[in-house]
Amino acid sequence: MGRRVPAVSRALDILELFLEGDGSLSAPEITRRLQLPRTTVHELVTTLAARSYLTPVPEQPGRYRLGVRTYQLGSRYAEELDLAAEGRQVARAVAETCGETVHVAVLEGLDVIYIAKVDSTHAVRMVSAAGRRLPAHCTAVGKMLLASLDPAELAARLAGRSGLPAMTAHSISTVEALRAELATVRSEGTAGEQRESNPDVSCVAAPVRDRGGQVVAALSISVPMIRWSEERRAELRELALRGAAELSGRLGHRG
Structure with missing residues (x-):
């Protein structure tokens, strides 16, 4: 079995936080819940948002919700x-x-x-x-x-x-x-x-x-x-x- 990549695991940990709660999270909330450095969370959230796995909540600055890419992946999984x-x-x-x-x-x-x-x-x-x-x-x-x-x-x-x-x-x-x-x-x-x-x-x-x-x-x-x-x-x-x-x-x- 190959080595696990920490950055990928942390990014997935962030996405999985959205399986619970009210559907949106801020970077400070993610930092607190995952006990990760603020800089690391900021970089991961920025990357996930750039790839449409997360998207900013327009009416709530600083908060994010799941992006369209996660829906596309879920739909593809359901089709299979x-x-x-x-x-x-x-x-x-x-x-x-x-x-x-x-x-x-x-x-x-x-x-x-x-x-x-x-x-x-x-x-x-x-x-x-x-x-x-x-x-x-x-x-x-x-x-x-x-x-x-x-x-x-x-x-x-x-x-x-x-x-x-x-x-x-x-x-x-x-x-x-x-x-x-x-x-x-x-x-x-x-x-x-x-x-x-x-x-x-x-x-x-x-x-x-x-x-x-x-x-x-x-x-x-x-x-x-x-x-x-x-x-x-x-x-x-x-x-x-x-x-x-x-x-x-x-x-x-x-x-």
């Missing part, structure tokens, strides 16, 4: 993102941590489509595959995605329905019950299902957001009932949240 590829990488890391099957899914109509899957390391595992489509209301990822819809959009998708197809005896089968479940999901921030899509499997799921904060996917951890317990559910819920946050960060979300 592949949700499925990023999802597989995060799912692999989550699966290595817990030893269970991890999925990433997106919503299409009232179905979910699994775009990434990493298998459990245990001998007993669930049978599924990337590309598979399931009714959203029978899955933890689907509930998470449905709960994240705008109320008007959810109503439009459910319009004209009273009953819902069941995959097991434990599946939600009415719109009324689904709406009650989705209210719980919104309140808790995660979703779960117990034997609703597979009589031998339970799952927990968390939302994946893009850089605009919109929920674009969900990440779930699936566990055979022989390894399921309330204690295990709580552990996996936190892990799903961390994994979803990691994937969201890769998509540009700052939450």
Whole structure:
């Protein structure tokens, strides 16, 4: 590995300060927060501004905010993102941590489509595959995605329905019950299902957001009932949240 260049690291430290706070900083504030010499900060800020990575705030002399070049770089990064590829990488890391099957899914109509899957390391595992489509209301990822819809959009998708197809005896089968479940999901921030899509499997799921904060996917951890317990559910819920946050960060979300 090559040597790190201190000046470049300091310039990046300055840019990363703008990920927090009110969006603008002065040179004295940067000096204080990074504990750098004033001359060094002045030179770095001047250089970053000259390259349009920072720009002066017109109505606030001496203050700077992120410049157009950072937006161009971020937009270029977003164009190159592949949700499925990023999802597989995060799912692999989550699966290595817990030893269970991890999925990433997106919503299409009232179905979910699994775009990434990493298998459990245990001998007993669930049978599924990337590309598979399931009714959203029978899955933890689907509930998470449905709960994240705008109320008007959810109503439009459910319009004209009273009953819902069941995959097991434990599946939600009415719109009324689904709406009650989705209210719980919104309140808790995660979703779960117990034997609703597979009589031998339970799952927990968390939302994946893009850089605009919109929920674009969900990440779930699936566990055979022989390894399921309330204690295990709580552990996996936190892990799903961390994994979803990691994937969201890769998509540009700052939450």
